[in-house]
Amino acid sequence: MRYLIAFLLLFNAAYAAEAPAQDYVVATIGEQKIYYSEIEMAAQGLNKFLKENFDTVRSWKLDFVRQYVARAALTKRAEREGLDKDKDIQFELEQARRGILSDKLLFRQLDKVKMTEESLRKYYEQNKGAYQEREKARFSYIKIKTKEEADRIMKGISESKSFEKLCGKDMVKLTYWNSKGTLFSPELKGAAAADIDGLFSLKKSGVSQPIAAEGGFYIFRADEKEEAKDLPFEKAKGQVEIDYKQLVQGKVVNDYIKDTFIKENVVINEAGIK
Secondary structure (H helix, E strand, O other), X not given: OHHHHHHHXXXXXXXXXXXXXXXXXXXXXXXXXXXXXXXXXXXXXXXXXXXXXXXXXXXXXXXXXXXXXXXXHHHHHHHHOOHHHOHHHHHHHHHHHHHHHHHHHXXXXXXXXXXXXXXXXXXXXXXXXXXXXXXXXXXXXXXXXXXXXHHHHHHHHHOOOOHHHHHHHHOEEOOOOXXXXXXXXOOOOOOOHHHHHHHHHOOOOOEXXXXXXXXXXXXXXXXXXXXXXXOOHHHHHHHHHHHHXXXXXXXXXXXXXXXXXXXXXXXXXXXXXX
């Protein structure tokens, strides 16, 4: 129900359309007639799920009609009681009118935007660095409780002792890849993000400095590494299309607004705004 009410707020209940011959009256409010074609037009704005309910479930359609007619009747009563003459309400109505007209005008321009495979590939080539598989690594690690224990292991590393022997059965070997910017399996709560990201600067077999986190310290070793690499266009295409469309549509809107300012002789007194 709340979806219907929110949706119907967008419509002017005083709407009156030329009713086709096969149309019929679904309700009357005094002398005002509400035709089924008007209800159908309102229903076109519903999302796919709600529109399917409107088309297939009679009880749902009746509920929609009741809500629509209720909104129309309330609007008529508000006008009869003079609410439409209130200055604050007139201001809100004008803002809604401006919003609807300006949005429709811009959407009409955006509908003209066409993206070709060629333009997408060109954008991809110009911004290939933004479409990469992140560098990733597999790690082993040990969690220790005190700084003294961590220092003992680091001393052993400096003396070229084996990480496995220093950690013993407490060493945990991760079997999956970690990517920079993602969370690790260990609960590194409280660890600095820079320390975690810094693990990816380790060379293969390199060992990190102790990383302080809740409950103690972690020392990591990079077991395997794969550098960041460009995604092929076919894999990146979905995101490329989203990014390029946003860029092009933003430019279309900005250019159209600039042209409108010129045509409508717009001047904003920015210096006078306090």
